[in-house]
Amino acid sequence: MRQFAAVSLIALALSACTTALPDRVASAPPAAPAAVAEPAPAPLADLVRAVDIPYESFTLANGLKVIVHTDRKAPIVGVTTYYRVGSKHEPRGKTGFAHLYEHLFFGGSENVPNFDVPLEGAGSTSTNGSTWYDRTNYVETVPKGALDLALFMESDRMGHLLGAVTQDKLDKQRGVVQNEKRQGDNQPYGLEDYAIGDALFPIGHPYRHSTIGSMADLSAASLTDVRKWFTDNYGPNNAVLALTGDIDAATARPLVEKWFGDIKPGPLVPVVAAAPVTLSAPVTRDLADQVPNLRLTRSWSGPGINDADTEALMVGMDILGGLASSRLDNALVRGSEQAVQVSAMAQQHEQLSFLQVAMMVKDGVARADAERALDAVIAKFLADGPTEDEVRRSATRLVSQEIGQLEQVGDFGGKGMTLAEGQLYSGDPAAYKKQLEKIAALTPAEVKAAMNRWLSRPVAAINTVPGTRTEKGETMGGWGDEATTPAPAPDAKKPAPKLATGPKRTAPPVAPVGDLAFPAIERAKLANGIPVTLVRRTSIPKVAMSLNFDAGTAADALDRPGTQSLMLGLLDEGTATRDATQIAEAQERLGATISAGPGIDSSAVSMTALSANLSPSLALLADVVRNPAFRDADVARVRDQRISEIAQVESNPGGLAVRSLAPILFGAGHPYGLPGDGLGFKADVSAQTAQSLKAAHQRWIRPETLKITVVGDITMDALLPMLNASFGDWAAPAGIAMAVKDIARPAPAPQPRIVLIDRPNSPQSVIVAGRVLPLTGRDADKEALDLANEVLGNGFLSRLNLDLREDKGWSYGVRSSVSSPLGSRALTVVAPVQADRTGDSIKLILADMAAFPASKPVDKVELARVTDGNVRGLPNRFQTNAQVLGAVVTNERLGRPDNYISTLASRYRAIDAAAIDTMARTYLGKDGLTFVVVGDRKVVEPQLKSVGLPVEVASAVDSASKAGK
Structure with missing residues (x-):
């Protein structure tokens, strides 16, 4: 997959016979509570009828199949392109080619020097691609006024690509893909999929080798090889184009004919026996x-x-x-x-x-x-x-x-993908x-x-x-017989024959985009004063809801670390009238999903539910939130699971790095100074009891601190009686005062250094760097800081990612972020890099941050991309109920006005280069950064001597618990 979201903090912190009955059986679980009578859910046949994606289709003379679905809810169009070529089509010695070519597709075509720059500037989101056994796909969702540009660009790389595929681009993307392979191999259990393919299929079976391929095959790929791969597989007659959103077939057909009609068909991808x-x-x-x-x-x-x-x-x-x-x-x-x-x-x-x-x-x-x-x-x-x-x-x-899935017109998993896959398969x-x-x-x-x-x-x-890993991912994933009958390796550096390029084509302009029309926000209160916020959206017959309590992981500063996470994790493990299985079964019958977990400042219980089943779903939600049983047996079981989860995170290099940073930046006594995953420490979790968790629930999960936010297909008149029946009579526990967090506590002075955590046999190092900023999340008018961070490291075209990934090929992706809690904000940089370039990568990160803006202020292209691109991309950011819900909850938490989202376009337009440079100079510099590096010490430590920062070695066990003390 070409996307680099895999380096986000969340993904790294979390980063798939007849026998006798078992001899060893633990003590039987407690008897299930008496069953609870539930209103009957909506008939399944009615739900199936609600799933509908009407479409029109046509086929060009060159064989390109086009599917068009009209959805006018927002002025955006999903552009989804599928090619009938995947890893199952790769011959011996060419494993990984389909995926490698997916990456090359983003490197520019004969008339588009860089595929991402114009699309992001035009407001495209989720500009991405992926490869799997059967296909390669590309997705982007653009403002309606940028559809002409998107079709021009997709057609240019379909019919006018080869002249732009150079040895330099091949070498760089080869490095990126090999680091993507290292990143996957470096995960716990990361070699398992290779072994499953080897066990299930004989050598030569199309589904045996991995999509990422063999490191040796990737290294041997020549320019001639990859050019032939393109001409053999990427013709329009092997493709499906789906256009979904604010478009119709009558409008789409002339545009598609204009840009794709003159592309000649190629050979049909052969059907493989599989x-x-x-x-x-x-x-x-x-x-x-x-x-x-x-x-x-x-x-x-x-x-x-x-x-x-x-x-x-x-x-x-x-x-x-x-x-x-x-x-x-x-x-x-x-x-x-x-x-x-x-x-x-x-x-x-x-x-x-x-x-x-x-x-x-x-x-x-x-x-x-x-x-x-x-x-x-x-x-x-x-x-x-x-x-x-x-x-x-x-x-x-x-x-x-x-x-x-019907909410999303494009992107991975959206309606365009559903239609295209149906056609292709x-x-x-x-x-x-x-x-x-x-x-x-x-x-x-x-x-x-x-x-x-x-x-x-x-x-x-x-x-x-x-145990100790003895097998290496770099030798796995290929055809399977390389060791016995090696294929002759082609000369990867041999110049490829010159190509005749197509006629010059000019990119069309992007039509103006109007201001975002954010849906209306309604407010009310329940009988007991609990505030309710509703955003009505009728695009699908579902409702998304969030119950937010003033707690979060910051509350653990007053309890044991990990208390909020463990307590919230036990809510659906049993109530006074239901056990965990009954709760799970009730959700499944209703088509509802209930989940709970802490953020840094608030603890949330969330639910998605079918509108037709909302009343019984709310009754179930209220039971889970208000009446958790915290039975001793359930607490003991979930406590053991949580200890195991901590061990799993600590075995994951990204999870361990992220887990270790917050205690270093904020200190162990600060509410934000606990492990970033919120799981706490094994010793603290082991000490939790049913009584301690009940006490935490009474202190923190209570009606006085609750805010209910709802987005979806329901009116306020219909919603309020349901909510009052479920939560309107909820009273605070008698005699138990609310707890108060001290998030204003100052963080300690920074101590710039490198904390090295040894993880032997790691083909990659995970670098995480951070610094506490002299800002809080409630500080207003800091949109320029967000844009400056986009220039630096938040996005595919950011400087850090372009430098470490696209130019050097040392990483699969780099990202920087600026948090927005109620208290102190923090700057964080995350960079998984190949082990032998750890020191060089830290130096490059520091150099890029020092240069912005001292020697390299924001340029015109970057300014247009982050300002115009954000303005044009606003409708894409609020396609789903969950996206709208997240925005409303964040705005309420940070004290922003209800019209904040509607004013973002004008706020972005008002930001100039000077404002971005000022934010970068003030908040995004290299001074005061502390680095955590998780990698193979014997490989990494010698590289760190020339970085210029003190190096401190910590173990995986004590890195988070001691580093901040």
Whole structure:
């Protein structure tokens, strides 16, 4: 995947037979509370009818298939292009080519020097691409007035690319892709997928090798090779173009004809033989890795997306390990407590699927016992089959998810992708609808039969075992026979033949964009004074809701670190009248999703619900929030899971780096000085009891500090009676005062240095740098700071990313951010880099920050990109209920006026180069930065001597707990 969002802080902090019943079974869980009567949910058939993406289509003479869907809710158009070429089409010696070419597609074409600059300046968001076994796709969502430009650019790289593909571009993107591979390999359990492909398929099977490919094949790719790959695969007759949003077929056709009509068709991508494989005997392979928990997997190859069993397998695997109330969860996590995490899924592709089950084994559980338990649950499910209720719950959940996808016109997962994939894989853009109708009509007998057909065959058991990693990702992912019959490596530096380029083409102008019309905000209060904010949006029949309490991880300064996260995590583990399974089942029947977690300043309980099921969904939400049971058995189980989660984060280099930074910047006594993931420390979590968590709930989760925000298909007149019935009679606990946080406490003076955390055998280092700023989130008129940060490091075209990724090829992506809490803001830079360039990368980061603006002030192109691009891109930022909800909640938290979003366009237009340079000089300089580096000490430490900062070595265990003291 070309996107670089993988380096965000959140992703790094968090960064997929018949046997006897188990001999070892933990003490039985407490008896389930009496069932609670619930209003009947809306009929599933009615929900399926609500899922609809009407479209028109036409085909150009050159074979380009075009699909158009009209959605006038915002003046934006999603442009989604699919090519029928993926990693399954790669021959021996050319693994990784489809993905490498996806990256090259962004490097510019004959008439567009850089693909991102004009699109971002025009207001495009989610300008991205991805590669998978069956296809390569590209997405951008643009203002309606920039559609002509987007089509010009997509057509230029489809028909006018090769003249711009140079050796320099190939070498740089090769480096980026190889660092993307290193970044994936560097994760805990990061070698597992390679081994699963090797076990399931023979050498030469199209789905055996990984999409990222072989490091050797990537290194050997010559300019002639990649040019031939393009001419063989990227013709218009191998593509599908979907236009979705404020567009119709009558308007689209002449534009598409204008830009794509003269592109000549190419060879048809050949159909490859890629059927599922039934193993002759079970396969077992153990991988040693630097992980805290044994992970067991069970894998089979299954049928392709158009097979008659596909829907039954989707639902069957969901019931087995996808639902929160799944068989595996009930038996192994909440039942015998032998697992801390379980999953099952059917990963579907055009010609086959991967049917996968996984169990993260709880520390202290014997492997043999865990394996017997896992295999017994699978065997029992195959023998008994699902219940009617399980099938209906899974089907409702899947349909509800699809309804949620209807909000987004483009981007990954939006309506353009749904239509294009239906056309590409099934010859029918409406294939999604037929699939949902099949899911809604499934019977337990059909699910049982399909599961037995496919999961009763010999299994591939790939297990990751804690230990020293002995295998290297750099030698994995290729064809599979390289060691025995190596292919002759081409001369990657040999000049390629000169090419005749096409006629000169000129980019069309971008039409003006009007100011954003943000939806109206309504306010009311419940009978007990709880404030309610509603933004009504009727684009889909769903509602998104957030209950925000004045707490957050900052509240842990008055409790034990990790208290808020653990307490909130227990809300859906049982109430006075429901246990965890009943809560999960109720959500699934209703098509609702309830989640809870802390931010830095507030603790939130969020829910998405179908409008038709809102009343019973709110009743369930109120029970979870107001009546958590905190039973001793549940607390002990979730506490053990949380300790395991901390261990998992500490084994993840990005998670460990992010976890370690806040205590260093703010000091251990500051409310913001706890680990950035909010999980706390193992010792503190171990000490938590039901009583301590009940006390925290009474102090922090209470009506006086609650604000309810709702976005979606509901009126205030209909909403208020439901909310009053659920929350209007909620009173504060008698005799228990509210706690007050001290977020104004000053942070300690910065101590610039490098804190090195040793992680042996790491092909990459994760660099995280930060500094506390003399600002708070409530300081007004700081939009120029946000734009200055976009110039520096927040975005694909930022200086740091262009330098370390696009120019040097040392990283898959670099990002800087400026936080916006109520208290002190902080600047953070995150950069995963190849291990042998750690020191050079730190020097480059410091140099780029020192130059802005001293020797390199913001230039005209950068200024236009961050000002005009943000103005034009505003409608894209508020497509979904969740996006609108997030904006309203943030504005309320920071005390911004209701019209803040509507005024952003004028605020951005008023920002000039001088204002951006002033913000950069004042807040984004290199002075005072502290670095945390997680990497292989023997490789990294010698490089740090020339950086010019003191180096302090810490262990993974004490880095977060001691660094700030």
